[in-house]
Amino acid sequence: MKKLTFLTLFIATTIFCQTNTEVHIFDIIKTEKGYDLKNGKNISNNAAYDNQPYFYDDNHVIFASTRDKETDIVIYNLEHNTKRFISDTKNGSEYSPQRIPKSNDISAVRLDKDGLQRFYQYNFKTQKNKELIPDVKIAYPNWFDKKTIIAVAIINGSLELLICDLKKKTTISVAKNVGRSVHRIPNTNLMSFISKENKESWLLKSLNPVTKEIKTIASLKLQEDVTWLPNGLLLISRGNTIYKFDPKKDMSPSLFFSSIDDNLNNISRIAVNSDGTKLMLVAEASPEYLAQEQLDGYNKRDIDAFLKPYAKEVQVYRFPNTLEYEGIENMRNRYESYFENTPDLHCELIKRIVHKDQVIDHELVTANGKTRKAVAIYTMKNGKIASVTFL
Numbered sequence: 001m002k003k004l005t006f007l008t009l010f011i012a013t014t015i016f017c018q019t020n021t022e023v024h025i026f027d028i029i030k031t032e033k034g035y036d037l038k039n040g041k042n043i044s045n046n047a048a049y050d051n052q053p054y055f056y057d058d059n060h061v062i063f064a065s066t067r068d069k070e071t072d073i074v075i076y077n078l079e080h081n082t083k084r085f086i087s088d089t090k091n092g093s094e095y096s097p098q099r100i101p102k103s104n105d106i107s108a109v110r111l112d113k114d115g116l117q118r119f120y121q122y123n124f125k126t127q128k129n130k131e132l133i134p135d136v137k138i139a140y141p142n143w144f145d146k147k148t149i150i151a152v153a154i155i156n157g158s159l160e161l162l163i164c165d166l167k168k169k170t171t172i173s174v175a176k177n178v179g180r181s182v183h184r185i186p187n188t189n190l191m192s193f194i195s196k197e198n199k200e201s202w203l204l205k206s207l208n209p210v211t212k213e214i215k216t217i218a219s220l221k222l223q224e225d226v227t228w229l230p231n232g233l234l235l236i237s238r239g240n241t242i243y244k245f246d247p248k249k250d251m252s253p254s255l256f257f258s259s260i261d262d263n264l265n266n267i268s269r270i271a272v273n274s275d276g277t278k279l280m281l282v283a284e285a286s287p288e289y290l291a292q293e294q295l296d297g298y299n300k301r302d303i304d305a306f307l308k309p310y311a312k313e314v315q316v317y318r319f320p321n322t323l324e325y326e327g328i329e330n331m332r333n334r335y336e337s338y339f340e341n342t343p344d345l346h347c348e349l350i351k352r353i354v355h356k357d358q359v360i361d362h363e364l365v366t367a368n369g370k371t372r373k374a375v376a377i378y379t380m381k382n383g384k385i386a387s388v389t390f391l
Contacts, residue, residue, distance in 0.1 A: 019383030020285040020293075020309065023050045023063050024264065025078070028229075028272070028279050035244070037257045037279060040264075043076050043083070047293070050074075052096045053280035055273040061280060062086075062097045062106065073097045073108055073122070078278075087122055087129075094120075096139075101146040109138055119151070133164055136171055142182040142191065144209045150182050150191045161193050163209050174212055175205070179224035186230050192217065194224045204234070217247050225268045230276040237267040237281065262286040262354065266383070284383035285309075288352070291359040291378050294385065298347055301339035307332060311384035319377075319391045342367050357381065 023044040026037035044050035048066035056062045056075065065074040067085070071093035076083040087094050092112035100107050104124045111117045119138040120129045137154035141164075144150050149164040153171075161175040161182070179194030179202060190206040195216075197203075202224060204217045218234070220226070225237045234245045236253055240260075243253035259267075269282040285293075290309040297306030307328060315326040325334070339345065348364040350373075359378040364371060375391035 019049060020047060020290070021049055021051050021268070021282050021383060022046070022263070022285065023053045023061075023280060023282055025053075025061070025278060025280045028277055034254075035256055040261075042263070043081075043280075044074075051282050052269060053271045053282065054098050055271060055278070055280070056099050056106075058273070062099070063280075064093075064095045064097060064108075066093075071095060073106060086124065087127055089129075092116075094122075096141060097122075098141070098143060101143050103146070107132065107141065107143070107149075109141065117154070119149075132166060133171065136162070136164070138164075140180040140182055142184065144184070144191060148209055150193070150207065150209060152178055152180060152182060152193075161207070163207075163212070172212075174207060175214065181224055181226050183226065183228055186228050186232050192226070192228070194220065194226075196224075218245060225270060227270045227272050229272055230274065235270055235272070235279075237270050240264055240267060242267065242270065242281070262288060265357075265380075284380075286354075287357055287359045287378070287380045288354045290380055290383075290385050291352070291361060294378075295347060295349065295361070299345075301342070301345055303332060303336045303339055306335060306339075309385050311381065311386045314385060315387040317387065317389040319389050321389075344369065 022042050025041055025043050027039045029036045029038050044065060046065055049071060050063060050065045053061055053063040059077060059079050061076050063074055064071050072085045073087040073094050074083050075086050092110050094108040094110050097106050097108040106122045106124060108120055108122060110120050117137045118131050119133045119141060121132050122129045138151045139154055140152040141149050147165060147167045151162050151164055152159050153162050159178050160173045161178045163172045163174055175195060177196045179196055182191060182193050185192050185206060190208055192204055192206055195203040195205050201219045201221050204220050206215050206217055220236060223236050223238050227235050229235065234247060235256055236243045236245060242257040244256035245253040263286050264283040265286050266284045267281050271280045293309045294306055310328055310331060312328045313326060314328055314331060316324045318324050344366060346366045350362040350364055353360040357380045361376045363374045363376065365374050377389040378385050379387045
């Protein structure tokens, strides 16, 4: 029983990974050769977690954004390029905001500080909220109609797909071992979801919420972030690339968009507006940004700012592969007193090389009246500095 409780809590606290991610928006341009994404813009511009974008209407988008260590719902005006928070929950955070069908209100998953995770409705104007589905840990929801939600939920320590009827107040499990992407398939009464029962290759499947019939659409290998264009074309994100796939005629995915911009690193969530003219995507902060963030914290001798871009399980090596120590708390213990007792501490960047997920910094370090050269190799993973190797 203790093991099951621990696993459930672990999943609940890691569902929404707090990495430095940004929300970008593009125009979708139809070309003779296919499609292109133009006029890209970072609409979150926030040195923290920004994720789960959703098109509220033609002129507004909503997404989850972290401020003051809490994650709230932001609405962004596409016409005026302005944003404002429409939730301010003191004892918790909101994720996966969506507009409720035939309503101006918004739904969101709320994760309270005490670990309670539930699905809420938020009044667009007053910010008042009410619980929609009691006693179920909803993680990734999507609306089928105004009374039916197809949701991925945490059940007995794993993720299951549920059909939730708000009018009848019932929840029915229809699939186990599922992923986070749940979407309405255009021009149908079907919803798509990701099945992870096959560990070698995850499957995109369709669900008829009325008959509960499930069919396999395609194999996605190990990709789970997808969305649909209005014409029924499936979009799949992987790395710095988005692929397209027509289930009716394609044998395999083909290129939709590929980026060489370091600020579009490891694309995950993608969303398309109702007429297929705009696309939002979530991308991790660039490796260079993370390296610079820790360097700025180092030079300010601010231990929290310095540690922020590092992973909790960060590993520190002496070249070529000698592990010196690991873990963010060990790093804190080593640097905190060093920052406090070294008033002349400063690191000057001589040269920086960025290659894929690695950053190599040639540095000039001053401490206690002495200056020396140093080289640090930073390796990034999942939007954090996963390891550092010192030469």
